Amino acid sequence: xxxxxxxxxxxxxxxxGTVTITCRASQNIEYYLHWYQHKxxxxxxxxxxxxxxxxxGVPSRxxxxxxxxxxxxxxxxxxxxxxxxxxxxxxxxxPRTFGQGTRVExx
Amino acid sequence: QVQVMQSGAEVGKPGSSVKVSCQTSGxxxxxYAISWMRLAPGQGLEWVGGIIPLFGRPSVARKFQDxxxxxxxxxxSTVYMELSxxxxxxxxxxFCARGEKEYDFLTNGEFGTDDAFVFWGQGTLVTVSS
Numbered sequence: 001x002x003x004x005x006x007x008x009x010x011x012x013x014x015x016x017g018t019v020t021i022t023c024r025a026s027q028n029i030e031y032y033l034h035w036y037q038h039k040x041x042x043x044x045x046x047x048x049x050x051x052x053x054x055x056x057g058v059p060s061r062x063x064x065x066x067x068x069x070x071x072x073x074x075x076x077x078x079x080x081x082x083x084x085x086x087x088x089x090x091x092x093x094x095p096r097t098f099g100q101g102t103r104v105e106x107x
Numbered sequence: 108q109v110q111v112m113q114s115g116a117e118v119g120k121p122g123s124s125v126k127v128s129c130q131t132s133g134x135x136x137x138x139y140a141i142s143w144m145r146l147a148p149g150q151g152l153e154w155v156g157g158i159i160p161l162f163g164r165p166s167v168a169r170k171f172q173d174x175x176x177x178x179x180x181x182x183x184s185t186v187y188m189e190l191s192x193x194x195x196x197x198x199x200x201x202f203c204a205r206g207e208k209e210y211d212f213l214t215n216g217e218f219g220t221d222d223a224f225v226f227w228g229q230g231t232l233v234t235v236s237s
Binding site for chain 1: 152154157219220221222225228
């Protein structure tokens with residue numbers, strides 16, 4: 001199975017700030033890496049697919065980069081609604097695997 | 108537009124089984140993969156398994172192979188996940204989700220590399236309690 005390691009596990013940031021979350025795969029997954037946002041009581045939401053493509057309807061302050069084994073999600077100009085938990089997920093192979101999540105909290 | 112609707116909360120006794128459903132509308136049922144994810148208290152998202160209804164063969168993560176059965180009912184556009192031999196570890200929120208990759212007989216029933224989880228159900232809380 002492909003292991004996905006996210007860092008940090010949590011972070012504090014201010015409204016208007018910029019945060020970067022990283023995700024490392026245990027083997028080459030090319031561009032088959034997706035990012036999700038999850039808020040308590042809601043369904044997860046796809047933000048970025050295949051490493052850097054912005055899902056329709058997602059604000060452009062979200063961006064993704066990377067390929068191979070190392071990926072990142074950047075949120076610029078943080079808004080109050082962005083405080084949530086973020087997960088990376090690989091679809092290179094089954095079983096699909098997620099990172100352990102990064103909780104973004106208000107500073 | 109595509110909608111994904113899950114069945115309501117379930118309470119099961121230790122050792123028993125529960126069956127959770129996931130119905131999709133607004134698109135072809137047969138040609139899109141449906142996956143199940145688990146969100147246990149204090150933990151992150153885990154992929155439980157999935158199925159492409161066109162082929163009917165489920166793929167289940169090794170961790171859940173003795174626990175979960177996934178089936179697809181074409182007549183009702185519904186995918187089911189049955190959890191058996193319930194223990195307290197099975198108490199969690201379970202989500203189903205569908206992608207946008209369209210499968211056909213050329214794909215040999217394999218889950219595609221570019222298939223993200225685009226459309227999600229609202230989640231079903233499973234509680235194991237005596």
